Amino acid sequence: MINIITIIITVLFAPLAGAVITGVDRRITARFQSRIGPPVLQPIYDVLKLLGKERVAVNAMQIIYVIGSLVFAILSLLLFVLRSDYLILVFVLAFSTVSLIVGATSVRSPYSKIGAQREIIQILAYEPVIILMVVGMYLVTGSFNIGSIAEHEGCLFAQLPLVFVAFCYVLTIKLRKSPFDYSTSHHGHQELIKGLTTEFSGLQLALIEITHWYEAVLFIGMLSLFFAHPLWLGILIALGVYFCEIILDNVCARTTWQWMLRFTVVLGFSLAMTNIIWLYLKY
Amino acid sequence: MKLIQKAAGKSPWIIHYDCNSCNGCDIEILASLTPIYDAERFGVVNVGNPKHADILIVSGSVNYRSRRVLENIWREMPGPKVVIAVGACACTGGIFSDCYNIIGGVDKVLPVDIYVPGCAPKPEAILDAVVRATEKLVHKREELAARQAEHVAKLRAKDPKGGRNAEKQ
Numbered sequence: 001m002i003n004i005i006t007i008i009i010t011v012l013f014a015p016l017a018g019a020v021i022t023g024v025d026r027r028i029t030a031r032f033q034s035r036i037g038p039p040v041l042q043p044i045y046d047v048l049k050l051l052g053k054e055r056v057a058v059n060a061m062q063i064i065y066v067i068g069s070l071v072f073a074i075l076s077l078l079l080f081v082l083r084s085d086y087l088i089l090v091f092v093l094a095f096s097t098v099s100l101i102v103g104a105t106s107v108r109s110p111y112s113k114i115g116a117q118r119e120i121i122q123i124l125a126y127e128p129v130i131i132l133m134v135v136g137m138y139l140v141t142g143s144f145n146i147g148s149i150a151e152h153e154g155c156l157f158a159q160l161p162l163v164f165v166a167f168c169y170v171l172t173i174k175l176r177k178s179p180f181d182y183s184t185s186h187h188g189h190q191e192l193i194k195g196l197t198t199e200f201s202g203l204q205l206a207l208i209e210i211t212h213w214y215e216a217v218l219f220i221g222m223l224s225l226f227f228a229h230p231l232w233l234g235i236l237i238a239l240g241v242y243f244c245e246i247i248l249d250n251v252c253a254r255t256t257w258q259w260m261l262r263f264t265v266v267l268g269f270s271l272a273m274t275n276i277i278w279l280y281l282k283y
Numbered sequence: 284m285k286l287i288q289k290a291a292g293k294s295p296w297i298i299h300y301d302c303n304s305c306n307g308c309d310i311e312i313l314a315s316l317t318p319i320y321d322a323e324r325f326g327v328v329n330v331g332n333p334k335h336a337d338i339l340i341v342s343g344s345v346n347y348r349s350r351r352v353l354e355n356i357w358r359e360m361p362g363p364k365v366v367i368a369v370g371a372c373a374c375t376g377g378i379f380s381d382c383y384n385i386i387g388g389v390d391k392v393l394p395v396d397i398y399v400p401g402c403a404p405k406p407e408a409i410l411d412a413v414v415r416a417t418e419k420l421v422h423k424r425e426e427l428a429a430r431q432a433e434h435v436a437k438l439r440a441k442d443p444k445g446g447r448n449a450e451k452q
Contacts, residue, residue: 026323030321030324033318035318035323036321036324037323037324038324039324039326042293042326044290045290045293045294045326046290046294046326048287049290049291049293051287052287052288052290052291052424052428053337053361053362053363054361054362054363055361056334056361193332194330194332198332198334199334200334201335201361202361205335
């Protein structure tokens, strides 16, 4: 019964929280550029407007992939909230992205296809680091279960500082923030028009936007897991990390995917691996 | 439903097409998006993708080459959509109106909703046009909703049993 209530609260309120996070993000970005910026609820206005647009689809299958992406994102957040298996969560989250990629490649637009290919390269870069993070947590707590990880005595960050840094770095790629916003960008013009989302419009784009809201909440949760005692401190630190991502978004120019892949393998992968080897030797 | 109606005017995403302009108007359009004027406080985003856009801002007079592109962009935009003609050339053809290759203003090709005269118009005037366009967007959204409801009702009348199918068509 408690589980059902948790599910309902998560499904209803997580996107609202995600929308506010995104709205504050846009507001802070505006302030960095010495502008006033849009209202905090602007992302909600955007989605409502998109829902009211004329329905235009390039092909009949497009919407199914978009819904798939949304459903898998909700499912991964539910797995997190219901304290299920962390590895399963990582795989379900990957499904969500893959679904969007398949949707983007189902059309004939070259912009959409190149965006999708870049997204695949992004997955290639960040997925090993996320899995290494889960492995690191297993080495410390002896369990893949999120409940056991959250209830673990002592601060996970003390045992996994390098993994935390690597995860923060990888989060920039996952959130598609500058310097890694080349598959699709939050901002207007770029070399691929809108990359991955070029051929999605109206309802489809609204669903993609809602997917991003769920993901934002999930990432805040994943970050706060490093500082689970007390939880409010973890959430506060996670929001601080998100703020740093916004700063990074504003001060960086876009890089190439070759640079990203090289840098992630060298920095992200080796940071996480060093931490895990250290843990392995310690225990 | 009412929220969707209201939100139609709250996030005008614009696409800008330079038909045949001398770049004077284009510079002013981009100036209205800079931090000084901050168009984003009205929810304006310069998307550069017709499939995401609500407002088409056109500068320059239309000629026989740019006509095809202009029409194509307009067709790719999902409704409700608004066209703004910025500058004397886009409004009437301007100084080029008698040239052999010029068709005329944008209204010779597309249904223009808002004209911004001037050579070149001030960024304030362009921003004002965008804000006016948001009112038009709300109005057009109401029309679209009414048209869709009418269409569904017509299909229902034709085939009373196929309720779910009627909505799909």
